[in-house]
Amino acid sequence: MIHPTPTVSTYLKIPTMRLLVFLLTLCPLLSALSLQAADKPNVLFILCDDLRPDALGCYGSKHVKTPHIDRIAKEGVLFKNTFCTTSLCSPSRASILSGLYAHTHGVTNNFTEYPATMPSFPSVLHDAGYTTGYFGKYHMGEDNDEPRPGFDNFTTHKGQGKYFDTEWHLNGKERRVIPGYYTNVVTDLAMDWLKSVSGSGKPWAVCVGHKAPHSFYTPEPKYEHSFDDVRVPYPETAFHLEDKPAWIKQRLHTWHGIYGPLFEWRKKFPDDSPAAVKDFENMVHGYWGTVLSVDDSVGRMLAWLEETKQLENTLVIFMGDNGLLEGEHGMVDKRTAHEASLRIPAIARFPAALPKGKVIEQQMLTVDIAPSILELCGAPALTKSHGKSWVKLAKEGDSDWRTAWFYHYNYEKQFPYTPNVRAIRTDRWKYIHYPHGDGGPDRHMAELYDLKADPGETKNLISKRELAAEVTELQARLAKLMLATGLNDKTDTMPLDEGVKSELPDAKIR
Ligand SMILES: [Ca+2]
Numbered sequence: 001m002i003h004p005t006p007t008v009s010t011y012l013k014i015p016t017m018r019l020l021v022f023l024l025t026l027c028p029l030l031s032a033l034s035l036q037a038a039d040k041p042n043v044l045f046i047l048c049d050d051l052r053p054d055a056l057g058c059y060g061s062k063h064v065k066t067p068h069i070d071r072i073a074k075e076g077v078l079f080k081n082t083f084c085t086t087s088l089c090s091p092s093r094a095s096i097l098s099g100l101y102a103h104t105h106g107v108t109n110n111f112t113e114y115p116a117t118m119p120s121f122p123s124v125l126h127d128a129g130y131t132t133g134y135f136g137k138y139h140m141g142e143d144n145d146e147p148r149p150g151f152d153n154f155t156t157h158k159g160q161g162k163y164f165d166t167e168w169h170l171n172g173k174e175r176r177v178i179p180g181y182y183t184n185v186v187t188d189l190a191m192d193w194l195k196s197v198s199g200s201g202k203p204w205a206v207c208v209g210h211k212a213p214h215s216f217y218t219p220e221p222k223y224e225h226s227f228d229d230v231r232v233p234y235p236e237t238a239f240h241l242e243d244k245p246a247w248i249k250q251r252l253h254t255w256h257g258i259y260g261p262l263f264e265w266r267k268k269f270p271d272d273s274p275a276a277v278k279d280f281e282n283m284v285h286g287y288w289g290t291v292l293s294v295d296d297s298v299g300r301m302l303a304w305l306e307e308t309k310q311l312e313n314t315l316v317i318f319m320g321d322n323g324l325l326e327g328e329h330g331m332v333d334k335r336t337a338h339e340a341s342l343r344i345p346a347i348a349r350f351p352a353a354l355p356k357g358k359v360i361e362q363q364m365l366t367v368d369i370a371p372s373i374l375e376l377c378g379a380p381a382l383t384k385s386h387g388k389s390w391v392k393l394a395k396e397g398d399s400d401w402r403t404a405w406f407y408h409y410n411y412e413k414q415f416p417y418t419p420n421v422r423a424i425r426t427d428r429w430k431y432i433h434y435p436h437g438d439g440g441p442d443r444h445m446a447e448l449y450d451l452k453a454d455p456g457e458t459k460n461l462i463s464k465r466e467l468a469a470e471v472t473e474l475q476a477r478l479a480k481l482m483l484a485t486g487l488n489d490k491t492d493t494m495p496l497d498e499g500v501k502s503e504l505p506d507a508k509i510r
Contacts, residue, residue, distance in 0.1 A: 123150030134234025
């Protein structure tokens with residue numbers, strides 16, 4: 001017997017009661033589905049490059065006015081003590097995306113590609129039904145501007161990009177120089193795409209990768225003179241290196257020291273004359289100037305979200321990829337385990353799930369970002385992560401939150417100004433040591449700081465006999481933390497430390 005295809009008229013013949021029961025069973029399912037869709041927040045993830053927290057109003061800057069970025073903090077949470085686990089662009093970016101330490105994700109230098117098959121928070125969101133886009137500086141795989149997996153639109157450029165007139169690769173389709181200032185161009189690109197996808201009914205997640213405020217610090221012309229009246233001397237710590245390891249003094253006159261070229265702000269170098277501090281001041285002014293344009297960009301994006309009534313259902317995260325030394329201990333650049341190199345800003349706004357105007361004191365890490373975003377989006381957790389979601393911490397506090405973590409960095413031949421670094425930072429102490437890389441004893445003096453008494457790390461306590469037991473305990477804790485991520489004496493491989501050198505890095509990779 002052939003069954004006729006059911007039609008509307010067939011269904012109408014079903015007795016009314018049965019139809020009602022059928023509809024009633026369907027209703028909770030349908031409403032659950034629609035609730036679920038409505039519950040999925042959009043994600044606006046804004047990543048700055050080499051941004052110090054103290055270049056933002058919400059982290060206490062007296063000079064850099066950032067009202068739009070401050071708004072995210074005021075209406076959300078501010079993580080006061082956020083740190084990168086490797087203070088270098090590509091490794092840190094990969095840690096933010098993957099929730100993993102550098103030795104596990106494998107991006108241990110600025111020239112390695114993020115592994116195509118390794119999950120990232122955007123790829124997990126994409127698999128969970130999000131429309132995903134990446135716009136701006138990606139910088140994992142120096143010369144590769146091709147689209148990466150996990151993104152519906154991936155628009156980037158080769159290497160660092162330029163503050164003016166960068167050549168963009170538009171989602172793998174067309175390479176074109178877009179005239180104008182990088183920060184404004186990347187904002188236009190991201191917003192054009194958002195306008196095209198935001199009405200589709202699917203949640204979206206967009207990453208905006210700013211070049212700013214990375215060297216060479218070039219502000220937009222309208223902000224060139226914004227800080228002309230602000231005096232910026234070398235920090236006090238630059239002149240008190242007596243108890244520091246010798247490599248820090250050797251670094252003073254190099255590409256990464258305060259008497260070196262200062263990312264080309266100083267034409268004649270090395271220069272340790274008192275008058276040379278003006279070059280340092282100009283450099284800091286330039287750095288701050290680039291941040292003002294980022295704040296304008298954030299303002300534009302928040303205003304658009306508000307106008308289109310998407311702001312309340314969008315998780316906005318704004319952060320930096322690694323810290324930056326601005327003269328502390330006589331250093332510029334990053335890579336070391338000192339506070340200015342480790343500290344990054346991180347703020348998040350999502351009123352539906354996060355408190356308003358809360359400041360979190362606990363130590364948060366780059367590797368915590370991906371687990372947190374996925375939890376807030378109701379997406380599956382990463383199968384492997386070294387970080388922990390801070391959602392509970394932000395909402396109600398978390399008594400199990402970490403009180404210590406480890407930092408690592410490997411010596412780079414292309415940038416021979418920082419040794420191999422292994423360090424532990426607890427809520428009170430920091431212990432840093434510098435393995436030679438051959439498995440033998442260290443050849444540099446270690447460092448020990450009491451961060452509660454001396455947050456500026458002015459007194460290296462490593463030689464204090466009365467603290468010997470503390471050092472032994474910190475060494476044991478460091479080994480334990482490293483082991484938890486698979487690192488021991490045999491697996492923790494690193495290059496040989498060839499010492500601090502005075503040569504400049506290759507112009508192409510500066
Ligand atoms: Ca960076």
